[in-house]
Amino acid sequence: MVLTDDAHVRALNRDYREVDRPTDVLSFPFADPTDLADPEAAVFLGEIYVSLETASTQARAARRTLAREVAHLVVHGMLHLLGHDHRAPAERRRMAALEARLLRASLV
DSSP: OEEEOHHHHHHHHHHHHOOOSOOSEEEEEOSOGGGGGOTTSOOOOEEEEEEHHHHHHHHHHHTOOHHHHHHHHHHHHHHHHTTOOOSSHHHHHHHHHHHHHHHHHHTO
16 A cells, blocks of 8 residues: 555556546555455555545545545555445445445544
8 A cells, every 4th residue: 555645546456447536545456356256365455545645635524534534545455356336226335234234443
């Protein structure tokens, strides 16, 4: 995971997604989905980039700590690396539920 700024995330977003604006988190999967079939195998899933600038803005708006916001973004990015997406409403609901469950579990 890389904690960075809006300028870096914007450049990545522009170069790899053709979206010329910063975003909160970007994930770049490296593993083939078949690599995930063996739970015992060591797999490098990919990279997660979090913009601390955007995370800070979002944390303030949601009245939560920056640490909590970054944790949420890392979980979100990890779910993308594991093959989850949120293009359709059902996918968004499923991914949001997974994020909430994982974040609750991490706070225990």
